[in-house]
Amino acid sequence: MTRFSAWNVFRNGLTGQKGWSRQWRDPEPKKHYDVVVIGAGLHGLATAYYLAKNHSVRNVAVVEKGWLGGGNAGRNTTIVRSNYMMPGNREFYEHSLKLWENLSHELNYNVMFSQRAHVSLLHSPAAVDDAARRYNTMRLTDSDGELWDLEKLKHTIPYLNYGPNSRFPIIGAAVQRRAGTARHDAVAWGYARGADQHGVDILQNCEVTGVTRDNDKVVAIETTRGTISAGKVGFAVAGNTSRLWSMAGLGNLPIESHKLQAFVSEPLKPLLDHVVVFGVGGAHFYISQSDKGGMVFGGDIDWYKSYAQRGNLPIVQDVAEAAMSILPCLGRVKLLRHWSGVMDMSMDGSHFICKTPLNNLYLNAGWNYGGFKASPASGWYFADLIANDRPHPVVENHDLQRFERGINIDERGAGPDPKLHG
Amino acid sequence: MLRIKCPFCGERDHSEFSYGGDGSIVYPALDAPMQDWVEAVFQRENIRGMQTETWQHVNGCRTWLLVERDTMTHEIRSVRAAHPGVAKALEGSS
Ligand SMILES: Cc1cc2nc3c(=O)[nH]c(=O)nc-3n(C[C@H](O)[C@H](O)[C@H](O)COP(=O)(O)OP(=O)(O)OC[C@H]3O[C@@H](n4cnc5c(N)ncnc54)[C@H](O)[C@@H]3O)c2cc1C
Ligand SMILES: [Zn+2]
Numbered sequence: 001m002t003r004f005s006a007w008n009v010f011r012n013g014l015t016g017q018k019g020w021s022r023q024w025r026d027p028e029p030k031k032h033y034d035v036v037v038i039g040a041g042l043h044g045l046a047t048a049y050y051l052a053k054n055h056s057v058r059n060v061a062v063v064e065k066g067w068l069g070g071g072n073a074g075r076n077t078t079i080v081r082s083n084y085m086m087p088g089n090r091e092f093y094e095h096s097l098k099l100w101e102n103l104s105h106e107l108n109y110n111v112m113f114s115q116r117a118h119v120s121l122l123h124s125p126a127a128v129d130d131a132a133r134r135y136n137t138m139r140l141t142d143s144d145g146e147l148w149d150l151e152k153l154k155h156t157i158p159y160l161n162y163g164p165n166s167r168f169p170i171i172g173a174a175v176q177r178r179a180g181t182a183r184h185d186a187v188a189w190g191y192a193r194g195a196d197q198h199g200v201d202i203l204q205n206c207e208v209t210g211v212t213r214d215n216d217k218v219v220a221i222e223t224t225r226g227t228i229s230a231g232k233v234g235f236a237v238a239g240n241t242s243r244l245w246s247m248a249g250l251g252n253l254p255i256e257s258h259k260l261q262a263f264v265s266e267p268l269k270p271l272l273d274h275v276v277v278f279g280v281g282g283a284h285f286y287i288s289q290s291d292k293g294g295m296v297f298g299g300d301i302d303w304y305k306s307y308a309q310r311g312n313l314p315i316v317q318d319v320a321e322a323a324m325s326i327l328p329c330l331g332r333v334k335l336l337r338h339w340s341g342v343m344d345m346s347m348d349g350s351h352f353i354c355k356t357p358l359n360n361l362y363l364n365a366g367w368n369y370g371g372f373k374a375s376p377a378s379g380w381y382f383a384d385l386i387a388n389d390r391p392h393p394v395v396e397n398h399d400l401q402r403f404e405r406g407i408n409i410d411e412r413g414a415g416p417d418p419k420l421h422g
Numbered sequence: 423m424l425r426i427k428c429p430f431c432g433e434r435d436h437s438e439f440s441y442g443g444d445g446s447i448v449y450p451a452l453d454a455p456m457q458d459w460v461e462a463v464f465q466r467e468n469i470r471g472m473q474t475e476t477w478q479h480v481n482g483c484r485t486w487l488l489v490e491r492d493t494m495t496h497e498i499r500s501v502r503a504a505h506p507g508v509a510k511a512l513e514g515s516s
Binding site: 242256314404 | 435457465475496
């Protein structure tokens with residue numbers, strides 16, 4: 001496998017681009033792996049990479065029903081930030097952000113991580129106070145966060161709707177400068193290439209159809225490409241977690257599958273240098289501009305539970321209305337594409353990286369719609385859990401039993417209703 | 423757009439309604455063991471396929487409904503008022 005370097009780009013430029021090799025193999029499934037990770041989204045691929053890299057566990061397969069990165073990995077709006085406040089979450093997301101900062105070097109693959117700042121608009125003195133609390137807490141966790149007053153915001157992003165007649169006048173912003181966006185496909189490809197390089201088999205077009213148990217142990221998984229026996233198994237299938245869980249005969253989970261849409265406009269000349277977020281009075285909207293010029297944006301989930309990777313029209317209208325209320329200059333811009341992905345919404349809006357009732361089965365799920373930014377740390381801590389068979393202290397409360405212990409890791413304070421989390 | 427046939431108002435766009443959640447949950451008695459409450463409040467079957475769910479016709483008659491809907495195809499099989507008395511009173515009326 002050819003490494004990417006300035007020299008290789010130059011050399012291949014002169015030799016007709018003939019010197020590149022495949023980025024990863026397309027192997028036949030082996031009969032047995034020490035670890036089988038199910039789901040080649042960002043979390044499954046990152047897990048395999050860190051299993052090999054950090055723990056020298058190399059007889060690993062990642063089993064994927066479609067193509068790698070074809071799930072939520074390739075459908076998200078690519079926002080990366082660490083402005084979380086709850087214990088456990090804030091250490092986890094800050095660790096993730098630090099991994100992002102070095103990810104292109106780590107993987108020798110340009111994931112186009114762009115720390116363009118995440119700007120959350122604020123509309124009331126109470127919201128400013130709340131943001132001060134959250135961003136101060138972040139700073140105590142070795143992260144960064146600052147508050148901008150209206151003057152600074154107007155100076156930096158002059159074309160937002162500052163009109164005095166707007167329904168929710170903007171009075172300032174909470175900003176995380178180290179936050180930003182990345183190229184989602186490149187992250188999947190970079191982790192896949194890195195894992196493959198360490199000997200991990202990535203088995204695509206290989207759907208898991210059954211989980212074979214011997215009492216409280218998984219012995220094998222049934223797939224459309226045959227039976228694969230496994231020493232340990234990890235689930236990282238996002239919106240399909242409940243289906244795998246029931247294949248393993250494990251009953252119910254604190255998770256519901258909901259869909260979220262994303263939108264991309266026709267390409268424009270450079271307009272927006274930041275990630276801008278608008279969330280007040282039931283509206284929810286976030287926007288950035290891709291390197292190709294498309295405005296990439298989204299809003300709330302479709303509100304009712306669904307496994308269909310297909311969005312509904314009322315949300316298109318909602319999101320367009322929110323866009324118009326903060327960026328009226330987009331009024332004549334055409335929408336190019338929109339799509340949806342199925343997410344694993346949890347009961348408190350936080351994730352699970354934990355052991356399960358089966359001795360050698362591990363769970364990675366409950367990412368709601370914030371799992372893109374989480375992917376490096378998710379792989380890091382999930383690999384650590386699988387290799388050492390015990391949770392790292394940072395994720396020790398991110399287990400399935402936390403609700404019975406009276407612990408809700410609920411950033412929004414929305415209560416046990418998956419559709420209310422974000 | 424889903425179209426939900428409210429037994430009181432007739433067929434309307436789903437944007438007139440608000441989704442509740444899994445309609446199969448039976449809440450335990452107040453003095454039931456903690457585990458039963460954990461199950462009811464936090465654990466979900468999360469069916470892919472036909473599920474019974476609650477919706478409220480918030481921008482209409484405000485009745486709470488029980489809707490049988492496929493969570494994969496979005497096909498709606500049946501709609502009835504969640505309150506058995508209301509359901510009975512509305513039977514055959516729409
Ligand atoms: C529209 C949208 C916008 C989003 N925006 C953001 C954002 O701005 N910032 C952010 O941080 N997060 C965002 N997210 C969330 C983020 O994309 C997800 O939380 C994250 O990608 C989930 O992890 P994953 O990549 O491993 O999942 P996926 O890519 O969905 O991977 C799961 C994989 O499991 C496979 N699978 C399922 N069942 C089986 C089976 N039976 N056998 C084999 N394989 C199976 C699937 O095919 C899939 O490839 C967004 C999500 C969506 C849908
Ligand atoms: Zn009605």
